[in-house]
Structure formats: C-alpha cells, structure tokens
Amino acid sequence: MTTSGARPLDPGQLETYFALMEAVSLLQHHVEQQLRAEGGISYVQFQLLARLADSDRPLTMTQLADGVVYSRSGLTYQAGLLEKAGLITRSTFPDDERATVVTLTEKGAALFERVLPGHIEVSRRLLFEPLSATDVRHLGEVMTRVRDHMRARPPRSAAPRKRRPGTAR
Amino acid sequence: MTTSGARPLDPGQLETYFALMEAVSLLQHHVEQQLRAEGGISYVQFQLLARLADSDRPLTMTQLADGVVYSRSGLTYQAGLLEKAGLITRSTFPDDERATVVTLTEKGAALFERVLPGHIEVSRRLLFEPLSATDVRHLGEVMTRVRDHMRARPPRSAAPRKRRPGTAR
DNA sequence: TATTGTTATACTCTATAACTATA
DNA sequence: TATAGTTATAGAGTATAACAATA
Numbered sequence: 001m002t003t004s005g006a007r008p009l010d011p012g013q014l015e016t017y018f019a020l021m022e023a024v025s026l027l028q029h030h031v032e033q034q035l036r037a038e039g040g041i042s043y044v045q046f047q048l049l050a051r052l053a054d055s056d057r058p059l060t061m062t063q064l065a066d067g068v069v070y071s072r073s074g075l076t077y078q079a080g081l082l083e084k085a086g087l088i089t090r091s092t093f094p095d096d097e098r099a100t101v102v103t104l105t106e107k108g109a110a111l112f113e114r115v116l117p118g119h120i121e122v123s124r125r126l127l128f129e130p131l132s133a134t135d136v137r138h139l140g141e142v143m144t145r146v147r148d149h150m151r152a153r154p155p156r157s158a159a160p161r162k163r164r165p166g167t168a169r
Numbered sequence: 170m171t172t173s174g175a176r177p178l179d180p181g182q183l184e185t186y187f188a189l190m191e192a193v194s195l196l197q198h199h200v201e202q203q204l205r206a207e208g209g210i211s212y213v214q215f216q217l218l219a220r221l222a223d224s225d226r227p228l229t230m231t232q233l234a235d236g237v238v239y240s241r242s243g244l245t246y247q248a249g250l251l252e253k254a255g256l257i258t259r260s261t262f263p264d265d266e267r268a269t270v271v272t273l274t275e276k277g278a279a280l281f282e283r284v285l286p287g288h289i290e291v292s293r294r295l296l297f298e299p300l301s302a303t304d305v306r307h308l309g310e311v312m313t314r315v316r317d318h319m320r321a322r323p324p325r326s327a328a329p330r331k332r333r334p335g336t337a338r
Numbered sequence: 339t340a341t342t343g344t345t346a347t348a349c350t351c352t353a354t355a356a357c358t359a360t361a
Numbered sequence: 362t363a364t365a366g367t368t369a370t371a372g373a374g375t376a377t378a379a380c381a382a383t384a
Binding site: 007008009010012013014015016017019020021022023024026027028029030067070120121123124126127128129130131133135136137138139140142143144145146147149150151 | 176177178179181182183184185186188189190191192193195196197198199236239289290292293295296297298299300302304305306307308309311312313314315316318319320
C-alpha cells in the first residue's frame, strides 16, 4: 500500500489546496474569537444553535449531530454545556423513548440572534471583502459541489478498518 | 453595540460561507485521519514538517510558527512532540542566541515523504474530483486572494492586542 | 526594554469503550 | 440484536501568564 497516491497533483492543485486550507483556518480562527467574545460559545456550539434556530421543530440528538460532530459522546458533551448554559433543553421523545429531542430555549434563540450579526460581519470583512459578486457565486457553486461530493463519498482509506456490524470493538 | 454588523449579507453569501466552512471541515477531518493513520501526526505537525521540508535552511521557531499556530507556547508544545519523535532537532542560533533554529532530521524528512502521497490522494479524491480545471484555477485564485487579504488585515476586535499587565480581564 | 523561547497550568474538546434503556 | 444516548476516562491541543536569557 501507500502507493495508491503516487500520482502527483497538477502544480496548481497543490497551491489551491494549501491556499484553501490556510484561508479557512484563518477564517475559522477569527470566527471562533468573535463567537467566544460576543457569545461565549464555540463554532460547534454556534452550529448546533443555528440548526435548531433553522428548524421549526425540535431535533433529535442524532439529527443534530449530523455533519457537525463526529462522535456521539462529543455531541452529548456539547449538548450538556448548552443545556447547563440554559440555551437548550433535552427531553425524551415520546414516539421513541430511546431518543432525546433538543429544543432551543428563548435564551438560546436570543443568544443566537445576538451573535449572528457579528458573525456575519466577520465573514464579510475577512472572506467577502476581496471578492466580486461573480467570485462569490462561483465559490458557492464550487464548494457546494465539493461538500455534496464529500457527503456522498465517505472516507475510504481514512477508515482504520471496515467494521462489520456487530463485530467486536 | 452589537449593531456593528446589522447589515445583512446577500443571500448567496451566507450560503457560500456555510458551504465553504462545512466542506473544509469535512476535508480537514479526513486529512487528519489520513495523517494520523499513516504517519501518526496531526495536520499542524504536518504543516510544520512541510515548512521545513520546503525550506533549504533551518527555520527559527518564530518563522515556523507563522500562520500555523497562534501562540508561542503552542509551537513549543508541538516542537517538543516532533523532537521527541525524532523528526526535528532544535538548537541555538549562533547569530542571535535568543533564537532557536529547527532542523528536519532524516527521519522527519522520510516521514514527510511517506505521508505526502496519501495526503495528496485525499485532497484529490475529496476536493478535486468533482472540479474542472477551470474550477480549480478559479478556486485557487480566489482563495489566494482571500488568504492574502486576511494576512494583511489582522483582526480588529479579536486581536489579543498588546495589553499591559493588569488590564481588564 | 523588547524579543525569543520555554514552562506551568488550566481549560476545552474529542474519541473509544462500556453502559443503560428502549425497539 | 440493533439503536439512541450517556458516562467514564484518557489524551491531544490551546492559551495565558510568569519566567529566563539575550539583544
């Protein structure tokens, strides 16, 4: 193995990849700062609040986790923090008592509303300021395609092992 | 206060922003998995090795940190790990004895070479596969512009400005 | 005094595995 | 047996502040 990736990228590709990674790292860092400063929350927590704010009905833990967090316990941890801060509530889902439904409290909704403008302002100042309308449209189109591609194509080599259902471990 | 960012984004902008953030989050996650699985290193550590591999001369800690890590102690921590793993060495810089110069060991260079193909393969499969050559060129051009914009325009509200001891907080 | 880097420390976050309870 | 979620726990990473040494 390890020969699977011997084929080099085109020169421009590597540059593009690094520019993308570095730019987004910087963006993430600034966004984290803004959210922490103005709302005392992390970007992960912001995403969870955003999902709940976006949905007109409560979400189960599993629905909430999707794409935001990569382990169940990670979500339980974050939900615990949000609940302790009074931003969400958790309760058993009557239709399936294994599930937990998560609701945004008024305080949570208010915090989200309070934090959102600054969040948008950061993205405008750091990301959109140097871009034309055409750039933005193209970037959005391209990254949407990439995102959907990734969602549809889960890891191949990244997974340590194909675990069959029910296997130990 | 909090009205600083009341102006809304154009509809497409918010979508673009979230698509970008989610796509790159997924990409980062896969990349971390690959690096951890094949080389036992994190993306931060990969970046540090990459910088050293890219440079024909050793770098000081400060040069190495630039853009990769946001605190001095964070770099010291990472350098400590890399040194303990035998991937780099640190020694005093004769010309300025305050500085530490970092050198890639043969083992470090070998690890980097070993891990790079898989890294490239992940980026190809997840990022580049759904993109045309034009998309890649445009994406690279746009993200380079954004990156340079961010580098040139450090945080406004987020900056841990030089504060004198005893200031608020 | 300012700068380079390290250390001590506290904190946040993540992930694996074992667990409970429902289906 | 499988699924939803929690808990226990361990480990990785980050940041702030105090520090030492050099410029």
